[in-house]
Amino acid sequence: MKKKIRIGNASGYWGDDLSALKRQLTGGPLDYITMDFLAEVTMSILQRQRKSSPDLGYAVDFIHQLEECLPLIVSKGVRVISNAGGINPIGMGRRVVEIANKLGLNIKVGVVYGDDIVGQLYELSAAGERFVNMETGEDFYEVRSGITSANIYLGAEPVVKALDAGCHIVVTGRVTDTGITVAPMIHEFGWAMDDWDKMAAGVVAGHLIECGSQVSGGNITDWHEIKSFDNIGYPIIEMEASGEFVVTKHKKTGGAVSEKTVKEQLVYEMGDPSNYISPDGIARFDTIQIKSLGKDRVRVFGVKGKPEPDFLKVSMSYDDGWKASGEVLVSGPDTPRKAEIIASIFWNKLKHKYESTRSEMIGSGSIWPQSIAACESNEILLRFGVRDHDLQKVQDFGKALSTLILSGPAGMAVTGQGRPKPKQVIAYWPALIHRSRVKAKVLTITTKGEEDFHEIFFLVRAHARPKSDEPAVVTARGRKPTGKKREVLLQEICYARSGDKGDTCNIGVLARTSEIYDWLVDNLTPPVVKKFFGGITHGKVIRYQLDNLHALNFLLEQTLDGGGTRSLMIDPQGKTLAQALLQMRVKVPSSLLKPL
Numbered sequence: 001m002k003k004k005i006r007i008g009n010a011s012g013y014w015g016d017d018l019s020a021l022k023r024q025l026t027g028g029p030l031d032y033i034t035m036d037f038l039a040e041v042t043m044s045i046l047q048r049q050r051k052s053s054p055d056l057g058y059a060v061d062f063i064h065q066l067e068e069c070l071p072l073i074v075s076k077g078v079r080v081i082s083n084a085g086g087i088n089p090i091g092m093g094r095r096v097v098e099i100a101n102k103l104g105l106n107i108k109v110g111v112v113y114g115d116d117i118v119g120q121l122y123e124l125s126a127a128g129e130r131f132v133n134m135e136t137g138e139d140f141y142e143v144r145s146g147i148t149s150a151n152i153y154l155g156a157e158p159v160v161k162a163l164d165a166g167c168h169i170v171v172t173g174r175v176t177d178t179g180i181t182v183a184p185m186i187h188e189f190g191w192a193m194d195d196w197d198k199m200a201a202g203v204v205a206g207h208l209i210e211c212g213s214q215v216s217g218g219n220i221t222d223w224h225e226i227k228s229f230d231n232i233g234y235p236i237i238e239m240e241a242s243g244e245f246v247v248t249k250h251k252k253t254g255g256a257v258s259e260k261t262v263k264e265q266l267v268y269e270m271g272d273p274s275n276y277i278s279p280d281g282i283a284r285f286d287t288i289q290i291k292s293l294g295k296d297r298v299r300v301f302g303v304k305g306k307p308e309p310d311f312l313k314v315s316m317s318y319d320d321g322w323k324a325s326g327e328v329l330v331s332g333p334d335t336p337r338k339a340e341i342i343a344s345i346f347w348n349k350l351k352h353k354y355e356s357t358r359s360e361m362i363g364s365g366s367i368w369p370q371s372i373a374a375c376e377s378n379e380i381l382l383r384f385g386v387r388d389h390d391l392q393k394v395q396d397f398g399k400a401l402s403t404l405i406l407s408g409p410a411g412m413a414v415t416g417q418g419r420p421k422p423k424q425v426i427a428y429w430p431a432l433i434h435r436s437r438v439k440a441k442v443l444t445i446t447t448k449g450e451e452d453f454h455e456i457f458f459l460v461r462a463h464a465r466p467k468s469d470e471p472a473v474v475t476a477r478g479r480k481p482t483g484k485k486r487e488v489l490l491q492e493i494c495y496a497r498s499g500d501k502g503d504t505c506n507i508g509v510l511a512r513t514s515e516i517y518d519w520l521v522d523n524l525t526p527p528v529v530k531k532f533f534g535g536i537t538h539g540k541v542i543r544y545q546l547d548n549l550h551a552l553n554f555l556l557e558q559t560l561d562g563g564g565t566r567s568l569m570i571d572p573q574g575k576t577l578a579q580a581l582l583q584m585r586v587k588v589p590s591s592l593l594k595p596l
Contacts, residue, residue, distance in 0.1 A: 001188070001189060001190060001241070002188050002189070002241070003240065003241050004238060004239065004240050004241070005031045005032065005184060005185070005188050005189075005238075005239055006029060006030045006031050006032070006236055006237070006238050006239075007030070007031065007032040007033070007034060007181060007184055007205075007209070007236065007237045007239060008024045008030045008032070008033045008034075008209075008234060008235070008236045008237075009024075009033070009034050009035070009036070009181075009209040009210065009212055009234055009235050009236075010023075010024045010033050010034075010035050010065075010212070010234055011035035011036055011037060011061075011062075011082070011212060012036055012210065012211040012212025012213070012214060013036065013037065013039060013211070013212075014037040014038070014039070014042060014059050014061060014084075015061070016061075016212055017212075017213075018061060018064065018065060020212065020213075020234050021033065021035070021065045021069050021080075022065075022068060022069050022072065023231070023234065023250075023253070024234055024236075024250070025069060025072045025073065025076060025078060026072070027233075027250030027251075027252075027253060028250045028251065030076075030078050030236065031078065031079070031184070031188075032078065032079050032080070032081065032184045033078055033079075033080045033081070034080075034081050034082065034180045034181050034206075034209070034210075035062065035080065035081070035082035035083075035084060035180075036082070036083060036177045036180070036210050036211075036212075037059040037061070037062065037082065037083055037084040037086070038059075038083050038084075038086065038174060040315050040317075040428055040430075040564065041317055041426050041428060041564050041565055042086065043086065043087055043149040043151050043174060043315065043317065044148050044149040044317035044426045045426070046058065046059075046086040046087045046088070046149075047087055047118075047148055047149045048148075050087060050088055055088075055091060056088065056091075057086050057087045057088030057091060058084055058085050058086040058087075058088045058089065058091060058092040058095075058171075059082075059084035059085075059086055061084070062082055062084035062092070062171075063092070063095055063096075063099070066096060066099055066169075067099055070099060070100060070103055070105060070107075071103060071105065073168070073169070074105050074107060074168065079163070079167070079168055079169070079170070079184070080168070080169050080170070081159060081163075081169075081170045081172075081180045081183065081184070082170070082171055082172070082180065083171075083172045083173065083174065083175050083177075083180060084171060085111065085112075085113070085171040085172050085173050086173065087116055087149065087151070087173065089111045089112065089113045089171050089172055089173045090111050090113060090443060092111075092171045093109045093110075093111035093171050093443065093445055094445065096109045096169055096171065097109050097445050097446075097447055100447045101447050105447065106446075106447050106448070107168040107169060107446070107447055108165070108166055108167045108168055108444055108445070108446045108447075109167060109168070109169045109170070109171065109444065109445045109446075110159075110161075110162025110163070110165060110167030110169070110170040110171070110442060110443070110444050111162075111170075111171055111172070111442065111443040111444070111445065112154065112158045112159055112162060112170065112171070112172035112173065112175060112440065112441070112442055113172070113173045113440075113441050113443070114152075114154070114158070114173070114438070114439050114440040114441040114455075114456075115151045115152045115153070115154050115172075115173040115174040115175070115440070116149075116150070116151055116173060116174075117150050117151070117152060117314070117433075118147060118148070118149055118150040118151075118316075121144060121147060121150060122144075124433070124437065125140070125141075125144065127437070129433055129434065129437065130431075131144075131314065131316070131429075131431035131432075131433070132431060132432075133429055133430065133431060134313075134430040134431060134432065135430060135502050135503070135504070140429075140431065143318045143427075143429060146318040146319055146320075147316050147317070147318045147429070148317055148318055148319060148426070149315075149316060149317045150314055150315075150316040151173065151174035151314065151315050151316075152174065152312050152313070152314050152433060152438055153174055153175075153176050153179075153279060153312055153313045153314070153315065154172070154173070154174060154175045154176070154179065154279060154312075154438070154440050154458075155175070155176060155179045155182070155278060155279030155280040155308075155312075155458075156175075156178075156179040156180075156182040156183040156186055156202075156279075156280050157183075157186075157193065157280075157440065157456055157458070158172075158175070158440035158441070158442050158454075158456050159172065159175060159179060159180060159183035160183045160186045160187050161442045161454055161456060162442050162444065163183060163184065163187040164187060165442070165444045165452065165454075167444055170183075174315065176206075176278055176279060176280075177206060177207070177210035178202070178203045178205075178206030178207055178210065178278050178280070179206070179278065179279065179280060180206070181202065181205055181206030181209065181210070181237070182199065182202035182203060182205075182206055182278075182280055185198075185202045185205075185239055186202075189241040193280070194307070194308075196281050196282075196304075196305035196306055196307055196308075197243060197303065197304055197305045198243040198305075199278075199280045199281035199283075199305050199308075200281055200282070200283035200284065200303045200304060200305025200306075201239075201243035201244070201245065201283075201300075201303040201305070202239070202243070202280070203276065203278045203280060203281060203283040203305075204266075204276075204283050204285070204288060204300065204303050205237045205239060205245050205300070206278075207265070207266070207276070207283075208235065208237070208247055208262065208265050208266065208300070209235040209236075209237055209247075211265065211268065212234055212235070213232045213233070213234050213235070213255055214265055214268070215235045215247065215257070215261055215262060215264075215265035216232065216233050216234060216235045216249045216255040216256065216257050216261060217229065217232055217233075217254065217255025217256045217257075217261055218232060218255065219264075219497065219575075220256075220260060220261055220264060220495075221260075221264065221491070221495035221496060221497070221578070221579075221582065222260060222495060225256070225260075226254075226255060226256055227254075227256075228254040228255075229254050229255065230254045231253050231254045232253065232254040232255040233249030233250050233253030233254060233255045233257075233296075234249065234250075234253075235247060235248075235249055235257070236248050236249055236250070243301075243303065244299065244300070244301040245299070245300055245301075246293065246297055246298065246299050246300070247262055247297075247298045247300060248296055248297050248298075249296055251296075256296060257296040257297065257298055258292065258296075258298065259290055259291075259292050259298055260495060260510075261298075262290055262298045262300070263290065263510050263549055263551065264495065264496075264497040264508070264510065265497070266285060266288065266508075266549060266551075267496075267497060267506075267508020267509075267510065267546075267549070267551055267553055268497050268498075268499050268506070268508065269499040269500070269501060269506050270285055270506060270508060270553055271501065271506065271553075271555065272544060273285035273286045273544050273546050273553055274286050274544075275306075277309055277313075278308075279308060279309070279312050279435075279458075280308060281305045281306065281307065281308045282305060282306040282307065282308070282309065283303060283305055284303070284304045284305060284306065285546065285549075286545075286546050286547070286548055287302055287303055287304040287548065288300060288302065288303050288548060288549065289301050289302035289548060290549075308435075309435075310434060310435060311432040311433060311434055311435060312432065312433055312434075312435050312438055312458065313430060313431075313432060314430070314431045314432065314433050315428070315429075315430060316428075316429040316430070316431060317426045317427060317428055317429065318426075318427050318429060319424055319425070319426065319427075320389075320425040320426070320427035320566060321355070321387060321388055321389035321390075321424075321425045322387070322388060322389070322390075322391050322394040322422040322423065322424060322425060323385065323386060323387040323388075323394065323422070323423055323425050323565075323566075323568065324385070324386060324394050324395075324397050324398050324420040324421065324422045324423065325383060325384065325385035325386075325420060325568065326383070326384055326385075326397075326398065326401045326417065326419075326420035327362075327381050327382055327383040327384065327415050327417075328342070328381075328382050328401070328404055328405065328412050328413070328414065328415065329379065329380075329381055329382075329412065329413040329414075329415055330342060330379065330380045330381075330382050330409075330411060330412055331378060331379045331380075331411040331412075331413070332377075332378030332379065332411065333378060335363075335364075335377065335378055335379060335380045335411075336361065336364055336380070338409045338411065339361050339364070339380050339382045341408070341409060342382055342404060342408050342409065342412065343359045343382065343384070345404065345407070345408050346384060346400065346401065346404055347359075349400045349403065350396065350397060350400050352388075352390075352393045352396060352397075354386045354387065354388045354393060354397075355387055355388045355389065356386065356387040356388070356561075356562075356568060357384075357385065357386050357387075357568070358383075358384070358385040358386075358561070358568040358569065359382070359383070359384055360382075360383040360384075360385075360569070360570055361380045361381075361382055361383075362380065362381035362382075362383055362570060363377045363379060363380040363381055364377065364380055367569070367570060367571055367576055367580075368576070368577075368580040368583070369532055369533045369534060369535060369536055369580055370534055370535040371531075371532055371534065371584075372580065372583045372584075381415070383570060384397075384401065385568035386568070387425060387566065387568055391422060394422040395422055397420065398419045398420040398421060398422070399419065401419070401420060402414075402418075402419050423565075425565055425566055426564070426565045427562075427564070427565070427566055428502060428563065428564045428566075430502065435458040436457075436458070438457070438458040439455055439456070439457055439458070440455070440456040440458065441453070441454070441455050441456070442454040442455075442456065481515060481518075481519060481588070481589035481591045481592050482589055482591045483589045483590035483591040484589075484590050485587040485588060485589055485590070486587065486588060486589075486590050486593065487585055487586070487587050488585070488586060488588060488593070489582065489583055489584070489585060489586075490509075490524075490581065490582045490583070490584040490585075490586055491582035491583065492593070492596065493511065493512055493513075493516045493519075493520075493586075493588060493592065493593070493596070494509050494510060494511055494512060494516070494520070494582065495509075495510050495512065495582070496508060496509045496510065496578035496579075496581060496582055497578050498574050498575060498576075498577045498578035498579075498581075499573060499574060499575065500560055500563055500564075500572070500573040500574045500575075501555075501563075502560075502563040502564065503539075503557065503558055503559065503560050503561075503562055503563040504539075504555050504556060504557045504558075504559065504560070504563070505537075505555075505556040505559040505560055505574035505577050506553065506554070506555055506556075506574075507529075507553070507554045507556065507574075507577060507578050507581055508551055508552070508553045508554075508578075509524065509551060509552045509553075509554065509578075509581065510549065510550060510551045511550040511551070512596060513550075513592070513595050513596070514550055515591075515592055515595070516550075516588075516592050517547075517550035517551075519588060519589075519592060520552055521545060521552070523586070524552060524586075525543065526540075526541040526542065526543045526554070527541075529541050529543075529554055529556070529581070530556075532581065532584050533556060533559070533577075533580075533581075536556075536559055536577075537556045537557070537558065537559045538557075538558040538559070539556070539557030539558030539559070540557050541554055541555070541556050541557070542554070542555040542557070543555075556574075556577070559574060559577070560572055560573070560574050
């Protein structure tokens with residue numbers, strides 16, 4: 001049994017750097033490489049692809065990378081795990097075997113499936129599964145007939161089965177981003193599936209590297225501290241059998257791994273830090289401890305966990321009408337007033353009343369809260385969008401936009417995209433299913449044509465539920481800060497990162513010192529954040545404290561115009577809202593600023 005394994009990541013989403021896999025393989029020693037390709041609406045897009053061609057339904061980028069890198073993978077003895085199988089993992093598995101045979105390589109491929117239940121929804125509903133929308137509480141029967149994809153988030157267990165069978169490449173359907181990382185740890189160290197602290201440590205490790213270079217310098221608030229983003233290093237986890245691990249990257253690569261980069265990724269789309277739920281167990285992010293070990297090496301330890309949930313998440317999608325967006329370039333002088341006149345002309349041209357419309361003046365602060373919106377530019381990208389179930393109305397929107405160019409104020413220009421075309425809206429429906437109804441399946445295929453099949457039932461384990469959580473790590477509150485108050489940008493005392501969960505934006509804010517954290521707890525409250533995001537956030541703001549990381553995590557509900565593909569916002573995932581919050585002006589005692 002090994003004492004330590006090295007797991008690298010080479011993809012954080014479908015569309016990530018196609019050279020990352022080769023760079024991870026050639027940059028230094030690794031035991032495993034994980035690659036994440038699936039977002040919440042990706043499965044529905046893949047369903048549509050497979051309808052047009054039965055051979056598709058998976059992330060073809062992974063195939064292109066294997067065609068180049070499979071000889072390297074075999075020669076170096078690295079095992080690769082990816083959820084790129086989408087809604088056709090068996091098709092992808094057979095395609096990988098074809099590539100290996102063509103290259104004269106002898107390998108075994110594991111295929112994990114069983115997550116796709118779109119054809120079983122009526123049967124499961126009759127058996128008692130309600131599939132209520134987790135975010136809105138809406139009744140499933142309102143959308144059941146229109147569901148186009150339904151995939152259960154599977155955990156590590158079936159992937160472990162494929163690794164135990166000796167598979168060199170494992171491709172899966174909707175296995176969680178963390179599950180593909182936890183699996184090698186269970187396989188190599190013989191961890192018990194009910195050792196909740198070790199499961200939690202693996203989940204935290206998976207969360208850190210699931211977004212690729214976002215933990216190794218990408219998207220960092222203090223981007224000016226990164227010497228080079230060229231050849232950015234993708235992350236590596238050095239996991240020990242104890243559950244403690246180091247986050248690092250290959251030498252001579254760009255980016256950086258530091259306490260800042262690790263903390264920012266920890267708070268990314270974290271939700272409730274005391275209940276980060278995965279199929280393999282619940283990780284308590286409020287127990288995580290981190291320590292810098294020097295250049296590009298950060299140790300993570302002390303992670304506590306709780307038993308796995310009785311229910312697994314199901315990601316569904318359904319057709320929800322049509323939308324279109326288009327823009328014109330407006331140049332100055334007096335661009336804001338000119339843009340307002342153009343917007344008025346355009347909407348008056350359209351005689352329809354749409355279910356949802358949006359105008360955005362990109363370049364004038366329109367994507368940020370009204371409290372900090374400002375225009376200092378002599379050019380604006382004026383963007384319009386509509387959403388409706390009536391296809392003809394959406395088509396009329398596209399026809400009207402192009403008529404603006406010669407019939408309004410001077411200084412307009414087309415952007416080159418032509419007449420906007422309607423796109424089908426794919427709405428997201430998150431729900432739960434009892435794990436006792438879930439069957440994961442594992443198929444192994446060799447280049448010699450040998451096949452083997454296994455079926456795994458996700459039965460509820462007999463384990464004692466804790467009556468209450470152990471207390472989280474608590475930082476002793478320091479003395480009250482002193483000195484005359486100075487007005488500064490929040491960015492001077494904090495750093496932050498944001499992302500989405502449906503229509504909710506998750507913003508994690510990290511204090512630059514423990515004293516600043518104490519001040520934040522008292523002053524950066526939900527009402528303050530709600531007021532700052534006036535005009536954007538229409539729901540409540542929830543705040544969680546993480547004394548261990550000197551961080552606050554905010555959930556801003558009803559902020560992303562429906563989220564996902566329903567949103568007409570130019571930033572439907574709220575990626576820019578952390579930077580917006582950091583522009584808040586706050587008055588802080590001068591003593592807090594001295595250490596900075």
